[in-house]
Amino acid sequence: MWSYTLRRTLGSVPTLLALCVITFFMMRVAPGGPFSGNRRVSPEFVKLMEDAYHLNDPLWQQFWTWFNGVLHFDLGPSLKLRDYNVSELIAIGLPTSLEVGAWAMLLSTLVGVVLGIAGALRRNGPIDYSAGAIAMVGVAVPIFVIGPLLQIVFGLQLRWLPVARWDDSWQCRVLPVLTLALPNIAYVSRLMRSSMIETARTNYVRTARAKGIGEWRTILKHALRGAIMPVVAYLGPATAVTISGSVVVETVFSIPGIGRFFVESVANRDYPLIMGVTLLYGAIVIAANLVTDIARGLLDPKVSYE
Amino acid sequence: MSAEPAAAASPNRPVLSVQDMSIQFKLPQGWITAVDRVSFDLRQGEVVGIVGESGSGKSQILLSLMGLLAGNGRCSGSAVFEGQQLLNRPPKELDAIRGSTMSMIFQDPMTSLNPYMRVSDQLTEVLTAHQGKSKAEALEVAIEMLERVRIPEARRRIRLYPHEFSGGMRQRVMIAMALLCRPEVLFADEPTTALDVTVQAQILELMAELARDMRTAVAIVTHDLGVIARLCDRVIVLYGGRIMEQGSLDEIFYDPKHPYTKGLLASTPRLDEKVHGELRTIPGQPRAAMGDFPGCPFEPRCALRIDRCRAEMPALLGDDKGRAVACHVSGV
């Protein structure tokens, strides 16, 4: 398994490289630059500043300079948040985003799996219908509607939770994590439910029942193992969804995470920050997919690593 | 004449006694009867074969006895095993019995074994659940049983996953799994149908040997008369969910009475026949919803039918040694 991991990791390097190259050249297509936002500044001075940051060198040379920096773990300075390096900004924002994202993934997986199993076992019962209703809301209503709605209900009217704050308290994590988790809860629970129904009909589950080991053991040991596979496979892309959703959650709940940096860096034409965060997101998505594939391999004995 | 197959006549008392068992399924068009008032006994150490065409409801009999009937089915009647009623019991109560004193092997061992679990786990969980053995003890018993079913290098192989076994070996594993707790009764649903012919013979031989050694009563359901011939002591012929004829192996094979039985035997190709012309068949098709008609279910296809056959269901009549026929025209 370790050689498989190593091979996959090495194999992802060309993907990341392609991602960087495409992003680098695409972001230059947008008109304007980091210093062109102020009309009072003369074009000569804009050029002066751009030269100071080597923005008028040939593009391939700029890419090479940046890439060289990456190899030395230096992602360059931020052109807009000039007090910080890109690495510093990532170091500040990433743990926060990861924390919210990880909680959201954990919550959505657990709740989604439980709801899905419950729905499958008591089909068309009250649990199944309420789970289905939650699923529909989670899929149909976008998180920039759900987030402020939760803020109004729990923050403004009930005053149970803070409206938008980020510190060490657990209260400030509840609403953002819930908002981010809801779409995934929806997908996972529906996926789990149908997978569970299908698995419960298989011959091997019938055999397990025939062995008289008890209904719970049959469900949890036999049916679940097979039913969980599609959910595990979904978790890779789900991570990507969660990461991109974090931008909205961070804006609505004023969370200092990396998602907000990312969106603003595009509007600001903050090239090093765009590249740094793109590289980071790419690495995260690739890592998530790798972990998912390994998990599937561990869970399904028919998959072997060549 | 009494319709009861003899119960107390033989020195072996019945381990399982099924009386008037009927199974119905709810379909969009309403309830249809799959099995209609079937009764039979199973004695200690005997192998009973239930033969009939596909879709004749024979598998459902076994599944109902094991409490595995589908959600849209219902069964009525009585099935007494070890002094307890089996039919319509809550699953929790059946769990004490199935897998330990009463077990079942299924048709397709590839899909009937859990592909995500090691064989060792699938075997040991039967022992830990029913006999409270520790994992280590259970493993030893399981390895011993695998050796008994003639799986070479059992100690190494037990840790493999089902897909790493061949078809024949998987069925051996199933058999081992079913016999771990030395059940009184073993149900087998088409155990060799999914295997190729050479392997079939081995499996059948193994089953015969084990049943004999462990004094397990076996009820085997199949459409293959060759399997019946190899394994069974007694045969029950089912058509349209009803017993058409029953008797000992020799009686059925060498002296069949019911037109359907005769047709079945006649349509089985034999090695010692000269090959000429087409295969013999029983004309006509099995009809759907067979149990819901008042007359004999075989009547549309029967060469010997008379008017009475359509109007009235023939009763199963026989002697007190277990030989019986349900036909207006032929009798014991």
Next chain:
Amino acid sequence: MAFSRRTALSVAFAAAASLTMVGMTLPAAAETVLKRGIGSTIGTLDPQVNFLGYEAWIQDDMYEGLVTPGADGEPIPGAAEKWDISDDGLTYTFHLRDGLKWSDGTPLVAQSFVDGVARTLDPATASEKNYIFSSTISVTGAAEYMSADNKGVRDPKTLGISAPDDKTVVIKLDKPAPYMLYLMNSFYVAPLHKPSLEKFGKDFVKAENIVSNGAYHMSESVPQSHVTLVKNPNYWNAANVKIDKVIYSITEDDNTAIKLFKTGEQDITYDIPSDQIEPLQKEFGDQVHVTNSTETVYFSFNLKKPPFDNAKVRQALSMALDRDVMVNKVVKGGYVMSCGYVIPVPGYDAPKVPECGMDKAARVEKAKALFKEGMAEAKMDKLSLKIETTANASMRKFGETAAVMWKQVLGVNASVNSQDRDAWLAVFTAGTWDVFGDDLIGDFAGPETFLAYMDPRAEAGYNWVSPEYEALYDKAMAITDQAARYKVLAQAEKVLLDSYLTAPAAAAPSRSMVRSNVKGWVDNPAGWHGTQFMSLQ
């Protein structure tokens, strides 16, 4: 402390919330904390580099320039207690107070102010504020100092700013600048603490290293989150600073900021979403502050593109706009209808475009007639145009309303192209635009800064030629008396309006929610609200 009935719960909640948020233990005496919202990301807190409005607020609390913007925005003595202006208006001598100190206790000398300006002008600093010293005011030697050609050794002695002794700062100008004092505050002239710059380099503005001279001192800065300032005991006027701590939180989402105000977690918001102004006014009354800002919104026409090179066509387009409907019925949000270019300034008698006084029927008729004439002169019969705006919701509404009005009144086929800011500027620079949904933020609340920008010599992109305007502007800038100067500036503005290079639209608002227990907030167009003038009741 007496809590007013109305906000007792909010303030209590605010105190509790602020304590949890900052995570500090409650001090023995209750500490007064002010929580302010600051909109979106702070670019930089480097005093010689930052140039955004909200960065200026933090700067204003942390640093003090030669003068300080008072609570009403007018300059009052800051680090300098008095100053002399030479008769020709070209030399300013600032006399610093006795005993000025940095926040770390070391003495603050005049040379630090000189160093600050020199650093702003140094091209290596890449500060976008440098144009202030070369074009808004013309400090001697500034233009050469900041020029790229002057590589190598930059001798600060060539600059027209110097410190002859520890308590005197002398600034020499090439041209008189009567509004000079507006530019002598901390935003432009913050002193530089050289030792920390040399020691920490770029990191000298981080909270653990920073040394400042204002009423407050930075204790914490988390990017994307907040900046915390605490009272600076070494400030010369520390005795009169009543609020102990001020926390500036980044609240990008305006709707979230309003919610935070409602739960008491914020006392002052940075902005108010325009569609919520009316309901908030109903609920919070005078805690909703909507006032003029130094931003003016207008439409510019591309003089190089027919038929916009025809004055009658331009005038017709301007006349076709119903400004009352556009501003008061469609855009709303606190925008105030404008009949000229410059924002309303007390004492400035601004000229107005004639259509402001006309009744609707007459105005529309005149517009149609002018349009017909102008189009005939330009030898065109159909006009299709595109209005370039930013993605800002209000600017888009301006554009869309203009498009509808031009279509209705003049039959012009108008569409709006709204895009992100950089793309919008790029279109302007490329000169491919027809009509530009334009805006200008003045450096201070005076007509000089607006009219300086529309000077044909200032922004070449308008392609406007007007020696008359240039002459009037130069004449005005030589007058030191404000009333007299304003009269001549008004004449210059009239020349601009008559040319119809631009069609006036509105003066943009500055909007904030300010909790009623915050005293010392004075609405002013320049938007100066130093925390040192505020107190909490």
